[in-house]
Amino acid sequence: MRDQSKRLFGNADRLEVAYAVARSTGLVHAQELADELRISPPRVRAQLLAFADAELLQILPRSGSVQNYERLEDPFWTMIDALVEAWLSSR
Numbered sequence: 440m441r442d443q444s445k446r447l448f449g450n451a452d453r454l455e456v457a458y459a460v461a462r463s464t465g466l467v468h469a470q471e472l473a474d475e476l477r478i479s480p481p482r483v484r485a486q487l488l489a490f491a492d493a494e495l496l497q498i499l500p501r502s503g504s505v506q507n508y509e510r511l512e513d514p515f516w517t518m519i520d521a522l523v524e525a526w527l528s529s530r
Contacts, residue, residue: 443526452478456486458523460496461516468507
């Protein structure tokens with residue numbers, strides 16, 4: 440998935456983080472996703488900030504040392520979920 444992500448988005452982590460966000464409850468933070476994906480929190484945070492910049496996530500007020508993000512309704516999340524599921528089932 441990282442090779443596809445690098446070719447498609449110019450970043451090896453973007454697709455994997457997007458897929459995790461798409462499949463989440465809608466409330467995420469970098470450490471939780473980093474643990475799930477086994478990549479460093481700063482790498483996850485960079486993707487979350489890119490999604491927030493694209494208005495796909497909303498940055499919520501900080502809770503102590505945790506910065507939460509809320510997934511916004513957008514067809515992007517459905518597309519990412521469908522794309523990754525199709526790729527995974529074709530392998």
